[in-house]
Amino acid sequence: MRTLFIKNMVCNRCILVVQHELEKLGIAVNSVKLGEITLKKDLTTKERAAMENALIPLGFQLIDDKKSRIIEKIKNVIIDLVHHQDNDAKTNLSDILSNVLHHDYNYLSNLFSEIEGTTIEKYFIAQKVERVKELLVYDELSLSEIAFRLNYSSVAYLSNQFKKVTGLTTSHFKQIREDKRKPLDKV
Template sequence: MKLYIRNMVSTSCKMIVKNELEKIGIPYERIYLGEVNIPDAPNKDQYRQLKIVLSAYGLELMVNKKDILVERIKNTVIDMVRYVEEHPKIKNSNYLSEKIALDYTYMANIFSKETGTTIEHYIIYQKIERAKELILYRELNLTEISYLLNYSSVAHLSRQFKQITGSTASFFKQTSCESRIALENVLSMLQKNH
């Protein structure tokens, strides 16, 4: 059985869920971004406790199939942008279809209806947030960042960076005072800008 959890977008979130499952006594097999494999359904009291404790962390148990699909898409994109060592050299649409095992057109339609934006725009925003983070770390130059994020060139990254943030990546690097957006808030920022 799987539990689906909204806003579970980082390793820290996974640790929170793991700790809370253990406290409540719900055994688990594996914890992923946005979902937990459990051997058996929790009883009503355990489910209620988990729902309450997760909400205190800004996490939410989901049962609606469309909400679950949108969250799976978001978490797959986050995983692709942040945690995959080398970005896939295939189209984003093919990558998502393979990972989620659904037709991309179907996923894109559901995502757009439910969020008000496209999957591609969501990917771009995630990549720019990751670029901002990497710029702030000051360990990689823009060429290395563009390669890491699978951009065709520094110019392509720079164009999208300016389009999304309103400033150049170089200016952002010099000032480094811009605040980053929490992963779970990227979609709401994207909706405000479109």
Template sequence: METQQNSKPMLYIKHMVCPRCIYLIRTELERLNIAVKEIQLGTVEFMQPLMEDEFSAVKTALEKFGFEIIQDQKSRIVEQIKTLVIDLIRYSKEPISIKYSEFLARETGKDYSMLSNLFSGSENITIEKYIILQKIEYVKELLTYDELSLSQIAAKLSYSDLGYLSRQFKEITGKTPTEYKKQRFNDRKPLNDINPD
């Protein structure tokens, strides 16, 4: 007799960082004929709890594309922080007006100092540094697309002024935004692999 793998019909998934990831996972779950209630960055909620064989099939299907199912609570919180940061930086329609600490505390329902300690202990990087690295990576992408001016990019990412963005960009990449834009090679990193070198 099959038994239920998890009593709550929710999975937390590592490396799920973009809308294309959502589409890919939805396609795989449809292929497996598993009914889904909702898919968001970092989570999949099912219509009912998965049976053991279903869980195993989902795990195998997701691992094929580099996703991992997160089963311990601390790792879930760390991945939730990463997903929330990426989502706010890349997919927010308006310039970011809320403090990241307030936003993360509100969205997770947890005290920011606890989140900060947990994240630093797990990732060997502060949340603040992680946010900066994600912002700079997005600036690199926007510079590559060449659709927005540097001033527009600074406004989009809520930098107080252009000079601050330029200084932070050079501190992280070793180049000014203008120098980066002129180079011919692309040194962008995958979103789920952003850490200090």
């Protein structure tokens, strides 16, 4: 079995798109996860080139070097944690990353900062703020429910972090989004 790593896979739709492309190419896979494909057999040079040519126009890229694979894995763990899990665990991000990637957190943090030009913490906060925006737009949860779901210690802390990152209060963001929407009968 062979594992390939792919850059820019960030959601379940990405997984479906990559699976579909591999099926079209006749490439047999065991599994497709965020940023990772496990193949049933090694690819020929021709198959690999065909796969790259199919994935690049869709915004995906094969990752060959070890450092880039680690960075992509860090991003995928954070994205999964923030966007795809009801994050009720009170475990530190540093512990989660160290356990999943089997590296010391200081190494991961320094590598991420060196390659991405930002810290893991800032990336994590940016992902959480994007999730808050998404949940505000859905308008199904109260701000305190959103704060609880994303492990904020308080609504005030969520609100302060949101304003620091976006420059807007959560209520102003919600108002702007509503102002841009038209009722279906007015479209």
